[in-house]
Amino acid sequence: xxxxxxxxxxxxxxxxxxxxxxxxxxxxxxxxxxxxxxxxxxxxxxxxxxxxxxxxxxxxxxxxxxxxxxxxxxxxxxxxxxxxxxxxxxxxxxxxxxxxxxxxxxxxxxxxxxxxxxx
Amino acid sequence: xxxxxxxxxxxxxxxxxxxxxxxxxxxxxxxxxxxxxxxxxxxxxxxxxxxxxxxxxxxxxxxxxxxxxxxxxxxxxxxxxxxxxxxxxxxxxxxxxxxxxxxxxxxxxxxxxxxxxxxxxxx
Amino acid sequence: xxxxxxxxxxxxxxxxxxxxxxxxxxxxxxxxxxxxxxxxxxxxxxxxxxxxxxxxxxxxxxxxxxxxxxxxxxxxxxxxxxxxxxxxxxxxxxxxx
Numbered sequence: 120x121x122x123x124x125x126x127x128x129x130x131x132x133x134x135x136x137x138x139x140x141x142x143x144x145x146x147x148x149x150x151x152x153x154x155x156x157x158x159x160x161x162x163x164x165x166x167x168x169x170x171x172x173x174x175x176x177x178x179x180x181x182x183x184x185x186x187x188x189x190x191x192x193x194x195x196x197x198x199x200x201x202x203x204x205x206x207x208x209x210x211x212x213x214x215x216x217x218x219x220x221x222x223x224x225x226x227x228x229x230x231x232x233x234x235x236x237x238x
Numbered sequence: 239x240x241x242x243x244x245x246x247x248x249x250x251x252x253x254x255x256x257x258x259x260x261x262x263x264x265x266x267x268x269x270x271x272x273x274x275x276x277x278x279x280x281x282x283x284x285x286x287x288x289x290x291x292x293x294x295x296x297x298x299x300x301x302x303x304x305x306x307x308x309x310x311x312x313x314x315x316x317x318x319x320x321x322x323x324x325x326x327x328x329x330x331x332x333x334x335x336x337x338x339x340x341x342x343x344x345x346x347x348x349x350x351x352x353x354x355x356x357x358x359x360x361x
Numbered sequence: 362x363x364x365x366x367x368x369x370x371x372x373x374x375x376x377x378x379x380x381x382x383x384x385x386x387x388x389x390x391x392x393x394x395x396x397x398x399x400x401x402x403x404x405x406x407x408x409x410x411x412x413x414x415x416x417x418x419x420x421x422x423x424x425x426x427x428x429x430x431x432x433x434x435x436x437x438x439x440x441x442x443x444x445x446x447x448x449x450x451x452x453x454x455x456x457x458x
Contacts, residue, residue: 120449125359127260127458134367134393141421145441151449160263200263220270227357228243228274232448235359235456238367250455252378260458284378324381349382353362358455 121154122146123230125223127237129164130179131172136165139236140182147190154230155193156183157223158215160237163201166194168212180212187214195222245356246277251286252360255305256296261289262304264361269307272314279318279355280311282340283325283348290321290336308338322348362386363451367393367458370406377406379457385413388447390439392419399423399438400431407433419444 124143128135143153158165170180187194194215196206201217211217227233249268255261271278282290289305296303311319319340326333326342333342343351352358364383368375376391376398383389389410397403399418410416420438423429432438439447448454 122448138367138392141441142444146445146448149442149445151445159267160259199266220267221273223267224247224271224274224276227247227359228245228276232454233357233359234365234448234454235458237456237458252457283382284374345381349384352382352455353384355453358362358453360456360458 120151120232121230122151123154123226123233124156125226125233125235125237126156126158126162126165127160127235129161130170132161133238135236135238136162136179136183137177139234140179140186142234142236143186143192153186153190153192155195155222155226157226158194158196159200159220159223161204162237163196163204163206166196166201166206166212166215167210169210170212184212184214197223244275244277246279246354247271247357247359248279248281248352248355250281250283250352250358250360251289252284254285254288255294256299256301260361261286262302264359265304265307267359267361268311268316269314272316278316279320279351280316281348281351282319282321285329287321287325287329287331287336290338290340291331292335292337294337305337311338320348320351362388363447363454364389365454365456366391366395366398367456369394370398370403375457377409380406380409380411380414383411383414385411387413388415388417388451390417390419390444390447391436392422392444396422396426396428399433399436400428401433402431404433407436417443417447
């Protein structure tokens with residue numbers, strides 16, 4: 120099954136991004152395809168490579184990047200939401216791309232399910 | 239574009255405007271969805287009914303008053319707006335207090351509407 | 362329909378709001394802070410669930426909060442794999458944020 124994901128919250132402040140990542144790992148392990156992960160609202164803050172958590176904490180941004188690399192998951196950051204929050208190509212982490220909101224609507228059309236994580 | 243596929247989309251608005259960005263950025267998704275020729279409906283339930291109140295004036299908080307956009311939805315062929323009667327009543331909001339024409343549904347009808355969608359996105 | 366709720370019923374009305382529109386055949390999954398609603402001490406909100414609605418709680422979130430031993434009756438604990446299976450089994454998903 121093709122599953123689209125929408126992440127509406129940034130890293131660390133809320134559990135949303137953690138929950139979404141855990142869900143993606145489990146879905147892929149179960150043989151499903153994560154068709155796209157779309158980052159919207161403060162969720163765009165998951166995409167900055169300037170993120171540098173303490174050694175003993177999980178690196179939420181790198182974890183998403185690794186998911187993109189290992190499983191060819193399409194990580195899309197909403198351009199309008201990103202510009203509002205200072206996320207641009209120059210500070211974009213590996214595996215993410217910036218595109219329009221249409222990518223979210225397209226994901227909802229193409230995927231069999233859309234699962235929203237937020238607050 | 240995904241040619242040939244038409245899905246039933248329901249955007250469920252449950253939050254009051256301005257205290258968080260969800261109502262505004264949710265509306266932006268609704269506007270984009272119009273370009274995809276989908277069967278789009280909007281539901282206003284719980285605190286989401288406050289988004290539709292007449293007389294919003296944001297000058298003194300320095301934020302953009304985006305409420306006129308709800309009136310512009312018709313121009314995007316987004317004409318299916320629903321508000322839930324129980325949510326309006328619980329907040330003392332009358333249908334005449336709203337800035338745009340909506341169809342008022344009882345809670346059971348609203349639940350049925352949600353049940354017939356392909357995609358439900360809540361903001 | 363799979364309904365996902367992530368707020369404690371003591372803090373926000375999301376679970377009550379969700380249950381008010383849930384119908385027979387639907388599933389409700391409690392994740393993140395909503396898992397407290399699945400415990401014996403805080404089960405009042407879930408008691409309003411309509412007949413025929415199945416109730417689930419995400420066990421990793423329950424365990425993380427030290428609540429694994431307090432699961433109320435009638436609620437099924439699932440892991441992330443079970444979460445995925447619920448998404449696949451129900452025709453659509455609605456998150457009550």
